[in-house]
Amino acid sequence: MTLFFYILIGIITFIAFLHAWSRKDYELSRTVVINRPKAEVYAYIRQLKKQSSWMPWFLNDPQFVIKYKGEDGKLGAASYWKGNNRVEGIQKITKLHEGKLLETELLFLRPYKSLTLNYMAVKELEPDRTKMVWGVKGVHRFPASVFMWLYGMERAIGKDFETGLQNLKQILEKK
16 A cells, blocks of 8 residues: 555656646747738638538548637627537637738637637738738647646647648639
8 A cells, every 4th residue: 555655646746847837838839831812811810610520520420510700700799519520619709900811819728728829820821922921820738748848739639730721722722
């Protein structure tokens, strides 16, 4: 019994140490150049209803259920989503800089509760070439801080961002 107690205390101490020393804040972004005018790219990305056509999480889960509230593409518009992979959350448009930036707040309800800022920015490179940055930033709370210290945001969602941007590029360049 005493050995079990010491092992348990050791495991708890190790997890507490990981949480204490892990970096809590994070930011991850990816960039793509789309051969379409900036106004067209921005008009497409600001629509929450269009995200299901290019974001990999929606495309990879046929059981995804999405409900919308408010006028799509406008400040305050929101979507509620629930997937088969035990994910659930709410996304709300919190900031719009017309033709330049879209910010949304992502409240994940499952698998654990967390709040994240999602942003998409566009910049004209040439009249028919647009640079788009898609990023996310936030603060990890326990137990996510320990998991992400071991696994990392890059590994967790980096490839999904790249896939999503390539999907978006293909959709917009076919128009």
